[in-house]
Amino acid sequence: MEVKKAILKTIDINSMKSFYTEILGMPLTEESEDKFQVIAGSSLLEFRASNLDGKPFYHFAFDIPSNKFREAKTWVESKVKLNSEDGEDEADFSHIAAHSLYFYDPAGNVVEFIARHSTAEKSEAPFSQKSILNISEMSLTVEDAIKTGKKLLDLGIKERDDDPISDSSLNFMGKSASGPFLLLTQPGRRWIFSNKISAIHPIEIILDTNDRIVVTDDYEVVINPSIS
Numbered sequence: 001m002e003v004k005k006a007i008l009k010t011i012d013i014n015s016m017k018s019f020y021t022e023i024l025g026m027p028l029t030e031e032s033e034d035k036f037q038v039i040a041g042s043s044l045l046e047f048r049a050s051n052l053d054g055k056p057f058y059h060f061a062f063d064i065p066s067n068k069f070r071e072a073k074t075w076v077e078s079k080v081k082l083n084s085e086d087g088e089d090e091a092d093f094s095h096i097a098a099h100s101l102y103f104y105d106p107a108g109n110v111v112e113f114i115a116r117h118s119t120a121e122k123s124e125a126p127f128s129q130k131s132i133l134n135i136s137e138m139s140l141t142v143e144d145a146i147k148t149g150k151k152l153l154d155l156g157i158k159e160r161d162d163d164p165i166s167d168s169s170l171n172f173m174g175k176s177a178s179g180p181f182l183l184l185t186q187p188g189r190r191w192i193f194s195n196k197i198s199a200i201h202p203i204e205i206i207l208d209t210n211d212r213i214v215v216t217d218d219y220e221v222v223i224n225p226s227i228s
Contacts, residue, residue, distance in 0.1 A: 001157055001175040002208035003135040005044040008109075009056040009202050013049040015106040020045070023079050025129040043135040047107075051217055056201035059183065059191045061100070061112035061137035064127070069099045069115035071127035076101060076113060083110070083193040091193065096178075102193035110194045112137065119178055136180045138205055140213065141198045145171060145186050148221045155211055155223065157182065182213070 010016050017036045020026045026038035030046070037046040040062055064072050073090065076082065082089040083102040091100040097117040105111055114136060123131055142148045149165030152173050159165055160172035160181065171184040182205065189198040205213040214222045 004208045005206040007046045007204040010047040010107045041132045041134040057108045059110040059139040063133040063136035065123035066117045067122045085193045110191045139183045
């Protein structure tokens with residue numbers, strides 16, 4: 001499973017476009033008055049400012065080459081302040097052999113760069129926005145994680161550790177143990193390295209299978225909605 005494209009809502013389209021295209025340097029592929037789209041490795045990331053309710057925010061992660069975490073951290077620190085937790089500004093996930101760093105974008109999204117050391121993806125080039133490999137994690141906050149999890153299972157998207165899907169924890173849903181993942185959860189969970197509490201906001205996730213997972217403006221989860 002790969003995240004081909006993610007469509008998120010944002011309250012300030014202009015600040016967000018400047019951040020992703022000018023600060024992070026991601027190539028702009030589409031834009032209009034109320035939306036823009038950038039390239040994130042093999043994935044596309046789109047933000048829209050239409051039909052807004054409140055101030056939507058999300059957590060998502062970009063994969064980076066497994067040997068480039070230190071370079072990536074220096075690169076990010078030159079552009080934005082890193083988030084910290086318990087005095088640390090990076091996470092060492094020893095159980096999955098990965099390192100992560102986190103920062104906010106102008107909309108308050110919790111953005112993560114993760115280097116998965118167990119993967120074979122390495123690079124000899126200096127780190128830049130071109131080093132971003134893909135969207136490797138995308139939050140999917142819903143009212144009923146178990147019900148939504150069953151829908152994902154029907155698409156062949158299983159929980160990472162083959163554990164039962166829980167309504168009280170974070171479920172890493174993916175077809176491979178090394179990702180990418182949909183982070184399936186319910187409202188009320190704090191995203192680590194942030195002060196953000198998971199909440200339901202509209203989102204559309206398009207997979208490499210062309211399956212579409214949509215949380216509508218009414219917070220309904222729809223799999224492969226018909227296109228009128």
